[in-house]
Every structure is written in structure tokens, then in C-alpha cells.
Amino acid sequence: DAKTTQPPSMDCAEGRAANLPCNHSTISGNEYVYWYRQIHSQGPQYIIHGLKNNETNEMASLIITEDRKSSTLILPHATLRDTAVYYCIVNTGTASKLTFGTGTRLQVTL
Amino acid sequence: DTGVSQDPRHKITKRGQNVTFRCDPISEHNRLYWYRQTLGQGPEFLTYFQNEAQLEKSRLLSDRFSAERPKGSFSTLEIQRTEQGDSAMYLCASSRQANTGELFFGEGSRLTVL
Numbered sequence: 001d002a003k004t005t006q007p008p009s010m011d012c013a014e015g016r017a018a019n020l021p022c023n024h025s026t027i028s029g030n031e032y033v034y035w036y037r038q039i040h041s042q043g044p045q046y047i048i049h050g051l052k053n054n055e056t057n058e059m060a061s062l063i064i065t066e067d068r069k070s071s072t073l074i075l076p077h078a079t080l081r082d083t084a085v086y087y088c089i090v091n092t093g094t095a096s097k098l099t100f101g102t103g104t105r106l107q108v109t110l
Numbered sequence: 111d112t113g114v115s116q117d118p119r120h121k122i123t124k125r126g127q128n129v130t131f132r133c134d135p136i137s138e139h140n141r142l143y144w145y146r147q148t149l150g151q152g153p154e155f156l157t158y159f160q161n162e163a164q165l166e167k168s169r170l171l172s173d174r175f176s177a178e179r180p181k182g183s184f185s186t187l188e189i190q191r192t193e194q195g196d197s198a199m200y201l202c203a204s205s206r207q208a209n210t211g212e213l214f215f216g217e218g219s220r221l222t223v224l
Contacts, residue, residue: 034211043114043201043215044153087152091211096166097143098213100152 004088009105012082018075020104022088025069030092033064035073037084038103044087047073078108112136114216116202122222123192130188131219135204142185143213144177145201146170153201159185160207192223 005023012018024033034049048055048062050071055062061074075082087103115134123129135142140161145153156175157167161182171177174192179185189196199220203213 032211036213043203043218044213045215046212049211085152089211093209093211094207095210097155097158098211099155100145102150102152 004090004101006086006088006101006104008102009107011107011109012075012078014079014108014110015077018078018082018106018108020073020075020086020088020106021070022073023070024088024090027068027090028092031090032093033062033068033071034089034091034098035060035062036087036089036100037082038087039081039084044100047086049093078106080108080110082106083108114202114204114214116200116216116219118219119217120220120222122224124224125194126191128188128190129192129221130186131200131202131221132184132186133202133216134184135202136214137183138206139204139214140182140207141205141210142179143203143205144185144187145203145215147199147201147218148197156187189221192221194223197221197223 032049032051035047036044038044050062064071085103085105087100117132143158144156147153156171157177159179174190177187199218201218203215205213
């Protein structure tokens with residue numbers, strides 16, 4: 001699996017957009033970018049994934065650069081409930097497993 | 111609730127005892143995964159099943175660990191002769207074979223070995 005690099009921690013004020021970056025410079029052409037989050041003491045939760053086009057769902061938006069070497073997860077209006085560790089993972093979608101790194105710990109504050 | 115369920119949620123045991131965790135995946139998912147997570151780390155892959163077949167095991171899975179999915183539905187993870195280093199959260203997840211990047215995780219089973 002290609003590796004990803006994320007900042008260890010970020011802060012965001014409640015109501016503001018949270019922009020979480022991820023570098024995946026060795027991504028292969030058939031690999032998707034997946035984002036998960038893990039709220040304290042819970043299992044990870046799938047958020048969104050994309051191949052090369054930007055994606056949006058009810059939770060977040062995913063912006064992938066044209067060269068696909070990096071991406072940004074955007075939470076448009078962060079709330080305290082969005083405080084969690086966010087994981088960026090690259091995967092073919094048919095591989096045997098996901099490989100998690102240490103993620104970005106997002107702290108949303110009042 | 112039709113999500114992934116795990117039991118027990120918490121288990122405290124003494125070193126040397128055996129423990130077993132159970133996972134019930136989402137019913138239409140034919141892939142089932144076990145992960146382990148220690149404090150401050152991301153989940154680490156242990157093993158996965160496609161239907162009843164165990165297709166891959168991590169080197170993290172020592173010979174004290176065994177997992178089964180006898181009928182391709184629920185799975186069990188057994189740890190024999192537990193050690194303090196086995197203390198961790200054991201996470202189960204399931205997915206469809208056609209989209210293995212979208213995993214649905216359970217709440218996990220937290221093991222504390224005294």
C-alpha cells in the first residue's frame with residue numbers, strides 16, 4: 001500500500017471549516033484515497049473516498065490535487081462532535097486490507 | 111441495529127488466562143477483518159476472512175491467537191495464555207468484497223490483562 005503523511009494534530013474553531021491535509025506522493029493510478037475518523041473509544045468510521053475527482057457527501061468534501069499526490073478533507077462547519085482522529089488511507093478498493101497510520105488528531109474548540 | 115456488533119465490550123483478565131471475542135458482521139458482507147489498536151496508534155491489521163476462509167494473517171498474530179469464522183457469518187478471536195502486552199482494543203470490521211476500502215467497524219472489545 002502507498003503511504004500517507006498527515007500532520008499529527010490540528011485545531012479548529014467550532015463553526016469554521018476544518019481542512020485536513022494528506023500527502024500520498026507514491027499513490028498508484030488504481031488507488032483511491034479513503035478517509036476515516038475515530039471518535040474517542042469508538043471504532044473508526046468511514047467518511048468519504050475518491051479517485052481523482054472531488055467528492056462531497058453529507059459529512060465532508062474531498063479535494064484531490066490534479067497530480068493526485070495530495071488531498072484535503074474538508075469539514076465545512078466543524079462542531080465539537082467532529083473532534084476525533086482522522087485517517088487518510090490509500091487503497092485499491094479490492095485489496096486485502098486497509099493500512100492505518102497514526103492520523104491527525106482534530107480538536108474542535110468553542 | 112444492523113451494524114457490526116462485538117462482544118464483550120470490555121474484558122479484564124489475569125495473565126495466562128484465555129479470552130475469546132465475538133464479532134457479528136453486517137449480514138450481507140462477506141469479508142470480515144480483525145484489527146488491534148493500542149493507545150496512540152492507528153488500528154493494526156491482524157487477519158481477514160472472505161466468507162469462511164481465512165485468507166491473510168499478520169505477523170502480529172502469534173501462535174497464541176486464533177480466529178475462526180466457521181459458517182461465514184460471525185467470527186471469534188481467541189487469545190490463549192494472555193500476556194500484558196495483549197492489552198489493547200480489538201476491532202472487528204466487515205465489508206463487501208467489491209469495495210474493501212469501505213469498512214464498517216464495530217465498537218471494539220477492550221482487553222486489559224493484569
